[in-house]
Amino acid sequence: MDIKKTKPSSKGIARNQLFLLLAVVLLVLVIIAYQRGSAVSVSHEDILLADVQRGDVDITVNGFGILKSNKRQLITAQSPAIVKEIILKAGAIVESGSVIVQLENPDINQLVENAEQELSKAKANYRKLLLNNQRELLTEQAAIADIKTQLEAATLKRAARETLVKDGVVSKLDFIESQLLERQLENQLKISSQRMEQLLKVHAEALNIQQEESNLYQSNLITAQKKLDDLSIKAAFAGVLQRMDLELGQSIAAGSEVALIGSTDDLIAMINVAQSSAQQLSLKQKVRIDTYQQVITGHIVRINPVVFENTVEIEVVFDAEQPANVRPEQSISAEIIIESLSNILYVQRPAKVQAASKQFVYKLNQNKSEAELSAIGFGKQANRSIEIIEGAQAGDTLIISDLSNLDATHISIN
Template sequence: MDLIKPPEPTKYWRRWYWALVPVFLLAGLWQFGAGEPVTRLARQDVLIATVEYGPLAIGVDSFGVLRSAEQHLLSAESDAVVKHIHLKAGAAVKVGDVIATLDNPDLSLAVAQAQQALQDSDMALQQLTLNQQREFLSEQTVLDKLTGDLATARFREQAEQGLAEKGIISQLAFAQTQSRVTNLARQMQSAQQRLEQLKKLHASAQQLASQRIVIRRQELARSRARLAALTITAPVAGILERMPLAVGQRLSVGDETALIGSQTHLLAELRVPQSQVQKVQPGQAVTVRIRDQQVTGTVGRVDPVVVDNSVKVEVALPQALPKAARPMLSIDASITVAELEQALYIRRPANVREQQSTQLYRLAEDGSTELATVHFGALAGRYVVIEQGAQRNQRWIISDLSNLAQQGAQVALN
């Protein structure tokens, strides 16, 4: 026969368990909403800085490049075509090194024409000299003849004077002799004046001919120089900073062919933001970082023109520079604009500007953090002056946690 199995007793504890689950969930949510959110960060993932107190140099950070203090620009002396390039930008050059070779067949013809013109001028001067000598001799002969005739007439006058007084010859004959003497004297004076004028005329003609020869020589020298300038050579030793030529390129007179800068005498050309350039003055000390070394320079000139929201500042550097220094090398620098004897300062937090208040997390001794507002003053390179909100030896998180600070979240470091 079949056995009837009695029903199992009801498990009332399971019913109470499922009834209490919503209560526990509501209690947990209430506690979570009532507390502040906590963000846990690894200590090695954040930057922590300590507030310091002492002397501080206020500086303006900038960047730029090294440039040659002495530059030599080479330009095309005539129209030409680039035939060959021997050196490119960045190459070190010595005096006389060939940089490039140009081509212009017309210059050889110009040199030959200038030589012919100079020879023609030389021959013209020689012919002029011979003609002047002949003219001078002709005038001198006339003067000599008049001088002789005048001397003879005067002797005759002296001889006839006594005879006329004694009545041997007539007074008319004696008067004719006196008139001849006067006439010959006047002719000789005129001849002397003509001779002097001829000398001056000859001297003027000689001077003009000589000047013409000088001009022809200058033209020849210029033509030869233009022909020689087809071979572009370095007039000074240094580094080839710029060489914009290409083979086959056509050049016009005055086009740049190369720029040579000194490797030993350099200056720093910095770009300072226009918002801070009013603090920069000539004579201020500048710390220039060249690769992993530092040198101290002096502000020499502040450009009055603003370009791309920055102003160019030239810094004079010492003669002794690191071996890595060379023209066009990128550098960064800090211009010291003020010296504070005692100041409260900290390493510059992320996204902090001068004269600005911001919220940062202060780190306590037990490792907990507290959000507080700090008012900053002037920037000093990697550091910033604290005006209010922090004390000496306090530690602060200087990493960018602005998003957490805006939410008022708590931060815990692991």
């Protein structure tokens, strides 16, 4: 027997679908209610919060170091000596010409004394030579004067006989003798005058030789006196005595270090930066130097190409006038500004968050009673802060503590 099947009506199908939809919605509401009812609670005192801000941020590299004198003088012993007196010790303020240490060397004292004696002897010889020259000159001048007198007499006599020989009063032989005598005296006068000229040249050359000898002894005395003066160790400029390790009575060799002086009004900062950050450094980059009393701005003028103990040393000069309360060898810290970011969103870097990444961080609601795990895109790291690219706005509050041990998308804060 055939059984006739009845088809369900369209109204019944619609009603069933509605019941199914209501059941699904109810299930979702139950799940949400369950999650809210079982949400993790954390104490406000156990977490760290940070507000998202908008503004300018500098990307920096940290370093540490000391202030050093830009102008330094290393003083060494010029001769072997013994420390006779210590006048100033390390740390003392010095002026230009301040005596730091007095050294002693008896051989140098004797050298000065010998040089003084030799110079005195040379000067005495010069004066003696000058007197002898004057005596010889006077003798020669007297001889010339005598010849001139004889020549004048011979000339008069020859002129008189020339008249008389014409009258036959004087013989021609006597006249010829008068002429001969006159010519002889003229020749003698000429030779004596030439000899006088030569004598003057000889005297001048002899005096020059003696003067050169005196100059040589004078130079020897100056050299010896400089060696003696060098035993008084003096500062060449005003500054501070940075190092002086000698002891009273100590013997030192030539070339040994005596003292190190550094300027106090011309300082530079020597900063050590981690080798891993060295590739970000370049000349003229701005630097903030913290003396732990104040912050001074400067810029990089030199980067040491040599890596020492995993650090790179940079040299920084001040941009403005050097403060009065800084000193050489003072410890400092520094921030080198690698890049300046303008008008960005940033926040104090949450725990375990890396630059240029997208990570989940708890973000508080408006009344700060709950926090929801939110995906936030991070950009560049700037020291303790990090740039926010997406997922948060200025004024939002993030939990920056490490809550990776919590397995919840929502947490309540009490």
